[in-house]
Amino acid sequence: MEKQVFITVGREFGSAGHIIGEKLSERLGIHFYDRKIMDELGKQIHLDDEEIKKYDEKPKKGFFSRTVNGYSNSIEDILFDMQCQFIRDKADSGESFVLVGRCGEMVLGDRENHISIFILGDKEEKINRVMEVYSLPRDSAYEKMRRHDKSRKAYHNSRCEGKWGDSRTYDLCVNSSKLGIDRTVDMLETYVKRRLGLLG
Amino acid sequence: MLVAQIIAVVIFVVMFVLVVMEKIEKQYVTLGCGLLTLVLVFGIAMRDMNAVVETLNFKSIINPGFWIGEAPESAGIDWATIIFLGGMMVMVEGMAKAGFFRWLCMLLAKAVNYKPIPLFLAFMVMAAVLSMFIDSITVILFLAAVTIELAKLLGFNPVPMILSEIFCANLGGSATMCGDPPNIIIGSKLHYAFVDFLTNTGLIAGIALVVMVFYFYAIYHKELSQVSKTVDINSMPKPTEAIKSKSGFIISSLIFACAVVMLITHSSTHLSVAFIGTTVAVLTCIFNIKDIKEIMSKVDYKILLFFVGLFVVVGGLEQTGILEAIAGFIEKVSGGNIYVMVAIIIWVSAIASAFVDNIPFAATMVPIIQGLSAGNPALQATLAWTLSMGTDIGGAATPIGASANVVGTAIAGKNGYPISWGKYCKSAAPATFIVILMSMVIIYLRYC
Numbered sequence: 001m002e003k004q005v006f007i008t009v010g011r012e013f014g015s016a017g018h019i020i021g022e023k024l025s026e027r028l029g030i031h032f033y034d035r036k037i038m039d040e041l042g043k044q045i046h047l048d049d050e051e052i053k054k055y056d057e058k059p060k061k062g063f064f065s066r067t068v069n070g071y072s073n074s075i076e077d078i079l080f081d082m083q084c085q086f087i088r089d090k091a092d093s094g095e096s097f098v099l100v101g102r103c104g105e106m107v108l109g110d111r112e113n114h115i116s117i118f119i120l121g122d123k124e125e126k127i128n129r130v131m132e133v134y135s136l137p138r139d140s141a142y143e144k145m146r147r148h149d150k151s152r153k154a155y156h157n158s159r160c161e162g163k164w165g166d167s168r169t170y171d172l173c174v175n176s177s178k179l180g181i182d183r184t185v186d187m188l189e190t191y192v193k194r195r196l197g198l199l200g
Numbered sequence: 201m202l203v204a205q206i207i208a209v210v211i212f213v214v215m216f217v218l219v220v221m222e223k224i225e226k227q228y229v230t231l232g233c234g235l236l237t238l239v240l241v242f243g244i245a246m247r248d249m250n251a252v253v254e255t256l257n258f259k260s261i262i263n264p265g266f267w268i269g270e271a272p273e274s275a276g277i278d279w280a281t282i283i284f285l286g287g288m289m290v291m292v293e294g295m296a297k298a299g300f301f302r303w304l305c306m307l308l309a310k311a312v313n314y315k316p317i318p319l320f321l322a323f324m325v326m327a328a329v330l331s332m333f334i335d336s337i338t339v340i341l342f343l344a345a346v347t348i349e350l351a352k353l354l355g356f357n358p359v360p361m362i363l364s365e366i367f368c369a370n371l372g373g374s375a376t377m378c379g380d381p382p383n384i385i386i387g388s389k390l391h392y393a394f395v396d397f398l399t400n401t402g403l404i405a406g407i408a409l410v411v412m413v414f415y416f417y418a419i420y421h422k423e424l425s426q427v428s429k430t431v432d433i434n435s436m437p438k439p440t441e442a443i444k445s446k447s448g449f450i451i452s453s454l455i456f457a458c459a460v461v462m463l464i465t466h467s468s469t470h471l472s473v474a475f476i477g478t479t480v481a482v483l484t485c486i487f488n489i490k491d492i493k494e495i496m497s498k499v500d501y502k503i504l505l506f507f508v509g510l511f512v513v514v515g516g517l518e519q520t521g522i523l524e525a526i527a528g529f530i531e532k533v534s535g536g537n538i539y540v541m542v543a544i545i546i547w548v549s550a551i552a553s554a555f556v557d558n559i560p561f562a563a564t565m566v567p568i569i570q571g572l573s574a575g576n577p578a579l580q581a582t583l584a585w586t587l588s589m590g591t592d593i594g595g596a597a598t599p600i601g602a603s604a605n606v607v608g609t610a611i612a613g614k615n616g617y618p619i620s621w622g623k624y625c626k627s628a629a630p631a632t633f634i635v636i637l638m639s640m641v642i643i644y645l646r647y648c
Contacts, residue, residue, distance in 0.1 A: 045616040046357075055618075063555075064621060066600035067222060068337065069500065071610035073599040075620060078613035 003196050005030065005096045006111055008104030010118040010156070010170065013148035014126030014141075016181050017119035021100045023185045028192065031097035033090070041082050055079050057101055058151060059158040080159065101152070105170060106160040115195055117188065118170040125177035201520065204245035208516040211236050212564075215513050220556055227502045230509025237516035246519070255515035267475045271391055275567075276515040280388045280474040281381075282507050286499065287477025288378065291455055292338050293495045294484035298449040300456070301342035302442035304330075309350055314436055316356045316424045320364065321413060323347060327365040328372030328409050332379050332402075333460055336369040336604035343369075344611040353436065355429030359617050360420035363627055364412075366608040367596050371412060371635065373604075374592035375405035377473070378463060381507075382562030382591040384473070386584050389566045393467035400585045401592075404642050408593075408635045415631055451487045455480055507559070514563045523564065527571030538579065538648050541572065542640060545586045550594030550636045554601045558591040565591075582647040589639040597632035599624045 007024065011017020018034060025032035038052045047055075055075045065074035072078065080103075087107050090097060099108070105116035121129075130141040153164045162169030172191060176184045193199045215233040219226045242251040253259070255276030263272045266280065295301065308326055312318035323343060330339045344362050351358035373379035377387040377397040387397060443449045462469070462476045485492050517523050534540035545565070552561050565587050573580035595602030599609045599621055605628075609619040 045618060047618055051620075062221065064600065065222075066606045068603040068606040068610075071607045073606045073609040073613075073619075075613060075618040078610065078618055081614070 003096075003198075004091075004094060004113055005192065005196060006091060006104075006108045006114045007098045007192060008108060008114065008116045009098060009100045010105065010116070010164065011100065012120045012126065012165070013145045013152070014130040015119045015121035016129060016176050016184075018100050020119055020176060020181055020184055020188070021098045023181070024188050024192070025098035027185060027189045028096070028098075031090075031095055032100075033087070033097055034100040037083055037086055037102065038079070041079070041086060045079075045082070052079075057155050059154040103156055103160050105162070113196065115172070115192055116170045118165060118167075118173045119176050119184070120165065120173060121175060122177035201246070204241050205520045205522055207245055208237065208241045208513075208520045208522055211241070212513055212517055215510075216556070216560060219560065225502065226557075227505035227509065230506050230513060232509070234509035234512030237513050241516045241520060248519075251515075251519045255512055255519065257511075261474075265472075267472055267478075269470050271388075271472055275518055277508055277511040278385060278388050278563075280472060281384045282504050284378070284384060284388075284473040284477035285381065285507070286504050287479070287481035288335065288459070289499045290481035290484050290495060291452075291459060292334055293498045294448075294488050295334075295452040295456055296338065296342070297444065297488070297491060297495060298452040299442040299444040300449060300452055301330075301338070302346060303439050303449070305343060305346035306437055306439035306442055309346070310436070310439055314350065314354060314431060314433055316354060316361075316427055317417075317421060319350065320361050320420070320424050321417065323361060324364050324368045324413055324416065325409070327368040328375070328405070331369040331372030331604075332376045333456075333463070336373045336380065336602070337607050339369050339372075340366060340604040340608040341611070344608045348612065348615045348617070349437075353429075354427060354431055356424055356427050357617070358615075359612060359619060359623070360416070360423050360627075362608050362612050362617075363619070363624065364416040364420065366605050367412060367416070367628055367631055368409065369604045369608075370592060370596035370602055371405050371409055374589055375402040376463070380588075380592045381559045383588050385559070385562050386566055386588055388473060390570070390580060390584055392581075392584065394463040395467050396581075397588070398464075400581070401588045404585070404589060404639050407642065408638055411634065411638065412631060415634065416627070419627055448488065452484070455483050455487070458483070510560055510563055514560070514567070517564065518567050523567040524571050527568045530568065531572055538582065539644060541583065542586045542643055542648065545569075545583060546590040546636060546640050546643070549587055549590030550597070550632065553591045553594030554597035554632070558595045558602065562587065562591045578647070582643065585647070586639075586643055589643075590636065593632055593635050593639065596635075597625065597629045 009017055009021040022032050035056060038056050042052055056079065058076050060074040060076040065072060065077065083102055084107050087099060087102065087104065091108060091111060108114045126145055127138060127141050130136060130145050131138060134141065134144065136144065156164035167173045174184055174188070179187060190199065211233050215229055218224055218229040238252055242248055242255070257274050257276040257279060260266050260272055260274040261279050265272050308322050309319055312322050327339055327343055343365050347358045347361050347365065374383070375398065377383050377392065377394045383397060386392065459476060459480045462471055462479070466476065484495065488495055530541065530544060534544060549561060549565065569580060569583045569587060573583060596605065599605050599619065609624060612619050
C-alpha cells in the first residue's frame, strides 16, 4: 500500500475475527501479525512454546504479582511490554500491517492511519464454528468459547482504558455472522480504502 | 474505646488489602488511612488530642537526643527511620551516579578471571555484604544487570546466579540494622545499635550465608558449568570504564566509608541513625551540588511517605490497645513459654513476609514484642532478633516477598530470562525454610 496503515482487530472467540484479519491483510497486501509475534519474541526470550502460550494474552495474576519502582515480576507484564515494543518498532519501521488482538488499538492508538475494528458474532454461529474448527461437541465448544472470551476480556480491560467489545473503544464493530467471512472482508476492505482516501 | 478499636482495625485491614492489591499507589493508601486514623480514631471516637500529638511525634525531632545522645522514648511516626532511609537513598544515588556499583561488580568479575563458578560464588557473597549497608533493591538492580551482561558475553544462563544473588541480598540485609527496613524499624523503636544487630542477627546471617553458598552451589553448579563460549578476557569490559567521574567516584566512596564507620561506631559515639542519614545526605549534596537536582529526583519519596502513613495507622492500633491485646493473646497461646513465643513469631512472620510487604508487618509487630517482653530486656532482645530473621528471610521465599526479588526477577525477564513462580520457589523456598529453621535453632541455643 502507498500509505502506511495499521489495522487492529479485536474479536470474540468463534467470530472468525482472526481469519477475517488475515484475509484483509492479503487483500490489502500488507503484513499480518497475531500470535506469531510471540514466536519472533521467543527467539529473544528463553521460554518454550508451551510456556509462551500460558502467558500470551493473559491478565497478570493480581495476588502473585508485585510492582516495585516500575519493575514487575509478572511474566504476563514482561511479555506484554515486549510485545508492545515489537509492535511499535514495526510501526516505526514504516511497515503496514493487520494486528489481531494484543490490545493493538491501545498500543497504536496515537498513530495516524490507525483503524480499529472489533469482530463479534451470533452465539449459535460462534458455537457452530468452534465445534467445526476444534472438532468439539456443543457443550465443550460453548465452554471453550466462554472461557476464552472471559480471559480476553480480563486481559484487555486490565491493560486498556477502553473496554473490550465496547463500541466506543473501536472505529468499527462488525457482526461477522450477518455477512459471512468473505463478504465481511469485502466490506472491511472498502471501509479501509475509503478511510485512506483510496476510493472516491 | 471499643468503637475506636473497631475503626482502627478496619482502617488497618483496608490499608493492608489496598497495599497488596496495588490498585492505588501505596503511599496514597497509607497516607489516606493515616488521615482517617487521626480523624476517626483519635478525633471522633477517642476525642484525644494527646494521641494525635503522640502519634505525629514531631516533638521527638526537636529533642537533642533524637540526633546525638540518648534517644527519647516515642510512639507513632518513627522519624528516625524515615530520615535515615531518606539520607541513605541520597548517598546511594550519589554512588550510583559515580559508577561505584558497576565498577565494584566488574572489579570482582575481573578478580575471578570471568569464570562462571567463581563469579557465582563471589557475586553471592558480594550481594550479602553490600546489602548489609545498602538497600537490597539497589544492590540487585546493579548486580542483576551486570550478571546478565556477563552471562551474554560468557555464554551461561544468568538465572541461577540472579536467584542466588537475590537470596543472599535478603540474607545480608538481615545482618545489620540498616540492611532491611524492618531492621531499621526494630532498631530505632527498641533502641538497638548497629553492633547489636551485627553480633546477633549478623552472626546468624553469617552462618546461614556459608550454608547457602554450599546449597546454591550444590543445586546450580552443573548448570553454570555449561558455558557456550570461549572468551578472550582482554575483550571484557574494564572496571575503570564504569567510573563516570573520578573525583565523584572517590568522594562517593569516602562518604560511603564514612557512613559505614559511623554506623559501626554509633553505639559508642551516640550519633543516632537520623544524624548519620542526614550527614551522608548533606555531604552527598554538597559534593554533587551541580547534579543535586538529578540525585534528589531519583530518591524514592514514595516509600518515605508510605512510612509516614503506615506509622500513623499502626499508631492507631497502638493507642487503642489492639496491639497490647494481640501481645496478650500470643502470651496466652504460648503459655509464657519463650520457645513457643519464638516459634510463633519466627514462622508467622516468615510466612506472612513471603506473601505480603514485610514493612507493615514489622511495624505492627514491634509494639507487640514490647508488650510481650513487659520490660524484660533479655526477652525483648530475643524476640527482636526473632522478628528480624522471620521478616527479613521470610521475604526471600517467593518472587513477591521482598522488593529485591521483584526487581531481580523483572530485570531477568526484561532481558529475555523470565522467571516463573515455580522456577523461583524451587530453589528459594527450601532455602528460606532451611535458614528460618537454622535461625530458630540458633536463637533457642543462644538465648533461651
